[in-house]
Amino acid sequence: MAIQYGGRPARDAGWRLSWNDRNVRAIVYQAVALVAVAAGVWYFVDNTLDNLARLGLASGFGFMEREAAFPIGESLISYTPADTYARALLVGIVNTLYVSAIGVVLATIIGTVIGIARLSQNWLIGKLASIYVEVMRNTPLLLQLFFWYMIFLELLPSARQALQPLPDVFLSNRGMRFPVPAAAEGWTLLVAGAVIGIVGAVLLSNWARRRQEATGRQFPTVSAALGLIFGMAALGWLVGGAPTALDRPALRGFNFAGGAEVSPEFVALLLGLVIYTAAFVAEIVRGGILAISHGQTEAASALGLRRGMVLRLVILPQALRVIIPPMTSQYLNLTKNSSLAVAIGFPDLVHLANTAINQTGQAIEGIFIIMAVYLTISLSISLFMNWYNRRVALVER
Secondary structure: OOOEEOOEEOOOOOOOOOOOOHHHHHHHHHHHHHHHHHHHHHHHHHHHHHHHHHHOOOOOOHHHHOEOOOOOOOOOOOOOOOOEHHHHHHHHHHHHHHHHHHHHHHHHHHHHHHHHHHOOOOHHHHHHHHHHHHHHHOOOHHHHHHHHHHHHHHHOOOHHHOEEEEOOEEEEOOEEEEOEEOOOHHHHHHHHHHHHHHHHHHHHHHHHHHHHHHHOOOOOHHHHHHHHHHHHHHHHHHHOOOOOOEEOOEEEOOEEEOOEEEOHHHHHHHHHHHHHHHHHHHHHHHHHHHOOOHHHHHHHHHOOOOHHHHHHHHHHHHHHHHHHHHHHHHHHHHHHHHHHHHHOOOOOHHHHHHHHHHHHOOHHHHHHHHHHHHHHHHHHHHHHHHHHHHHHOOOOO
């Protein structure tokens, strides 16, 4: 028998199906919303397929296996016009990842330097950094891309009158040509050694951090890590026969042959993305540093630490917890802003997908591929940055 409270019989402890139950109403509302969304999606897809059939347009991704039949001016992987549309889109994906990865690294470095410079006690350095931030943040990125691209096309000479700022380095309106190591086993082993050194440097950094937390003694992590990376790279180079031959560029007719080339489109896109994003990164870094109590700086100075050590060992590690979340947004913005490459002709994913759409007429599939690729890249960046944010977060004891 149910226990009575205040003269009224208490409700049974078991759950009963009743519209007065808030949980029941919530489940019904969510089910209705889900059915409505599914019906809307079904109507959209069915209507689209009917319209495509009525117009005689093909649907599906079968076009990916057809011959692309168009050249691509810049590719990190092998490609010929005889390859498929799938291969062409893969070239665009690789180019997008390439410029985005380099842009993220350079924007982080430059933005951090500018952000620290804005806090400098030197009046000139602080004002110059402030002017840079305000000008770049308040100028449209697309306009900046056009500016850098026009500099290469209008101000630089032709290949025959190319500028030579360094030996065997040529700068013209066709891009920049520079020497690269000739194919040899030693160079391959050098890269392999550097990769091993980087892995070792990460492990060394983790060991040094645990050692400092346990004993309070510091370890020269930076110098040791650099020595490990360069040492392993040099060892691989020596084991491979210490090659020194270079593939040098040379003028052949109206253009250069040999060496490696960086196109004006790539340089303009990279400069625009880095310089624009670095201004936002600088403000994030400045805000993160200002969020740290000034007492931390005073305490570190009282212990006899130099200003550079205070910044590196006390301020920046704590500021990271404030910096990382908004920095993630800037990394995502830089990656998505790389789609503006279509305006200056760099063969990124959007540029090549638009070419495929124009040739095949399958716009829905092309747009879906673009959305899926950028969504995957953005989610990957978010997952990594969230993992790193949890790793550096303060843990309460």
